[in-house]
Amino acid sequence: MAPVQERSRCFNFSAGPAMLPDLVLDKIVGELGDYDGLGMSILEMGHRDAGGPVQEVLQEATDCVRHILGVPSNYAVIWQQGGAHGQFAAVPLNLLRDKTQADYVDTGVWSRRAMNEARKFCTVRVCAELREEGGRLEVPPVSEWNLSDESAYVHICGNDTISGVEFLEDLDLGDRLLVADFTSTLLSRPVNISRYAALYCSAGKNLGPAGVCLVVVRRDLLDFALPQTPMVLHWKAAAETSPIPSLANTPPVFSIFACGHVLKGLRRSFGDVGTLDNVKRRTQRRASAVYKIIDESNGFYINKVASAVRSQTTICFTFGRDATVQRQWTGSITDTVKPTDLEEAFGGIRICLYNGLPDEAVDEVLRLLRDFAVAESGGLEKICNCKVITCLDTCSRSIKAIKEEHPTASPTRSCLEHNLRPMPVL
Numbered sequence: 001m002a003p004v005q006e007r008s009r010c011f012n013f014s015a016g017p018a019m020l021p022d023l024v025l026d027k028i029v030g031e032l033g034d035y036d037g038l039g040m041s042i043l044e045m046g047h048r049d050a051g052g053p054v055q056e057v058l059q060e061a062t063d064c065v066r067h068i069l070g071v072p073s074n075y076a077v078i079w080q081q082g083g084a085h086g087q088f089a090a091v092p093l094n095l096l097r098d099k100t101q102a103d104y105v106d107t108g109v110w111s112r113r114a115m116n117e118a119r120k121f122c123t124v125r126v127c128a129e130l131r132e133e134g135g136r137l138e139v140p141p142v143s144e145w146n147l148s149d150e151s152a153y154v155h156i157c158g159n160d161t162i163s164g165v166e167f168l169e170d171l172d173l174g175d176r177l178l179v180a181d182f183t184s185t186l187l188s189r190p191v192n193i194s195r196y197a198a199l200y201c202s203a204g205k206n207l208g209p210a211g212v213c214l215v216v217v218r219r220d221l222l223d224f225a226l227p228q229t230p231m232v233l234h235w236k237a238a239a240e241t242s243p244i245p246s247l248a249n250t251p252p253v254f255s256i257f258a259c260g261h262v263l264k265g266l267r268r269s270f271g272d273v274g275t276l277d278n279v280k281r282r283t284q285r286r287a288s289a290v291y292k293i294i295d296e297s298n299g300f301y302i303n304k305v306a307s308a309v310r311s312q313t314t315i316c317f318t319f320g321r322d323a324t325v326q327r328q329w330t331g332s333i334t335d336t337v338k339p340t341d342l343e344e345a346f347g348g349i350r351i352c353l354y355n356g357l358p359d360e361a362v363d364e365v366l367r368l369l370r371d372f373a374v375a376e377s378g379g380l381e382k383i384c385n386c387k388v389i390t391c392l393d394t395c396s397r398s399i400k401a402i403k404e405e406h407p408t409a410s411p412t413r414s415c416l417e418h419n420l421r422p423m424p425v426l
């Protein structure tokens, strides 16, 4: 097969599985057939071979997680199956201890999924929820959360993808046990692990291909699993296998092998020191470029999430005009840009900017957003009014595109740039 970089590549803005970087895909494909010249694929090798290739791959991926995230030594790093849904159950099973209730923050669909699973094992209290204040969606500050001393832990969803609401900072809940679903936010910014009792991240977004869930848990909390906890969700059972963790049952070798390559790729691309600081800078730059277009579109695109909790990875918006515009958006998606998500649960569009997405893909979607707003605004006069086009580079590009499309038009740079004079209507 030709290297990925030589094939035409489709940009995938969906909520996951997300794109993997080309170089990472090539490394995976290159190593898969014959691992390390041994005449066998890693997929055919046994995980019980002490110190053998599978254990080596597992250990390397785990070490990479520890290095990149700066996981303190009093935390265990384990890989389990069952995705985040498995952990929705694992969290109460492992952390309820002698309590019978837990506090959950409701920021959207994924918080509620976690709650629904937890309800099978304990009483779930909603201690805080997303609220609309002055037309903005916001999460109340921790000081306003209705936390209970009787609750075993407090659960948040780090990035609730369907509402596009993300905790951009690590919360400080003092002695309370904070547990986070980091499925859609891990590896987008540095994390102060010590603030958490446990966090989990189902692969399929920044971490690598689906099939495995990474769990980071404080070691002193490993002793409390309820007796009925299934072995495959038992954190201590996974943390204490020998000679390395995560061998309680046959691990999903391919997923962990691929996650290892993603993690090594991050270190290569973003540096070995401060990897996630560098990733965060890129994440923020890309997200703010999209939000800028949304915010400056004069209500053509609408995102109501308050800036303090605006997702940097899953950007949701609706259209200020009638619903047909949304259908036309879907029709305007080209073969190289697909799919931005038409998310029924949310009723709008979602653009996901996971790490594997190259910058040129983001440029493509920015162009799509601008062009679509321009086309749907019904004439060049409206282009000016909707302030969609702001930067110089875009102006020249758009002027060229407009001239090609409408040879009789005479758009001017200052008009597009400064939104000063109305454009001639065609």
Ligand code: PMP
Residues within 6 Å of the ligand: 015, 016, 082, 083, 084, 085, 086, 110, 157, 159, 160, 161, 181, 182, 183, 184, 202, 203, 204
């Ligand atoms: N939590 C979040 C924030 C998610 O985005 C998703 C997947 N889209 C899940 C949980 C569910 O993950 P899984 O399907 O691996 O259980």
